[in-house]
């Protein structure tokens with residue numbers, strides 16, 4: 001099985017991860033493969049609880065199972081959390097039952113560009129378990145507050161900068177992280193962002209966080225939807241699998257997602273969002289994304305395995 005799984009790794013690696021860190025590892029042992037993560041690819045500053053790490057690992061598990069099933073391999077997943085590990089891919093009696101194919105995994109992508117105006121059909125939202133929907137404009141104030149909070153934090157900004165690849169000359173441009181093209185930035189915008197982040201310590205007291213937050217101010221000022229994934233904090237890995245299925249469902253219908261995790265990374269905006277949704281425990285808000293029909297396709301994100 002090891003050789004067959006190894007051959008499928010480039011498709012497993014199409015799973016999404018926060019900052020495109022691709023934190024997962026696959027360690028083969030006999031007929032099994034342990035799914036773990038590389039601590040040097042976690043985000044200890046911006047994801048201190050490991051929520052996005054576990055969601056990303058869950059998305060990876062789901063991708064592995066879908067891709068194996070499409071290749072006719074009978075592979076299952078057994079959660080087995082421990083230090084640096086999430087669980088095990090093992091031989092199963094039959095292939096994983098899923099409506100999705102490898103082609104769906106390849107076709108999905110985050111799209112941070114413009115979306116056509118309009119809300120998602122009710123029937124489609126009803127298919128997405130654990131999802132609450134809000135109008136984009138109703139969250140514009142929270143996005144600005146969260147962006148300001150994020151960019152005012154030196155350490156969060158430094159960690160983000162380490163995963164930005166804003167010029168094609170970056171040595172990891174084709175491997176991981178967030179490229180200028182994935183962020184839908186033009187050449188001048190990318191150069192401006194690079195320069196301002198390089199000068200962050202000097203420019204921070206002069207209002208750089210405000211300028212950076214202002215750049216995404218218009219993002220939710222349109223007729224569209226934001227989806228919030230709500231679920232048990234103790235099963236973030238399982239919810240990552242759910243999130244992956246949601247993104248594949250949306251993608252099959254011609255929709256794309258643009259996550260806005262900063263809204264739930266920042267305590268005050270997370271509490272405010274929970275209040276607006278009438279949810280008692282803000283920790284159960286696991287993911288937030290703008291969703292819509294993109295005006296143009298997104299650039300394909302980089303991967304270490306291709």
Ligand SMILES: Cc1cc2nc3c(=O)[nH]c(=O)nc-3n(C[C@H](O)[C@H](O)[C@H](O)COP(=O)(O)O)c2cc1C
Nearest residue numbers: 016017018019020052055109110259260261262301
């Ligand atoms: C748990 C999680 C959180 C994410 N948070 C954000 C976010 O806050 N902002 C953003 O632009 N993208 C976010 N993303 C999207 C990733 O940056 C994206 O999946 C990664 O760059 C790979 O690109 P792809 O989705 O096009 O394959 C998130 C993805 C995951 C799985």
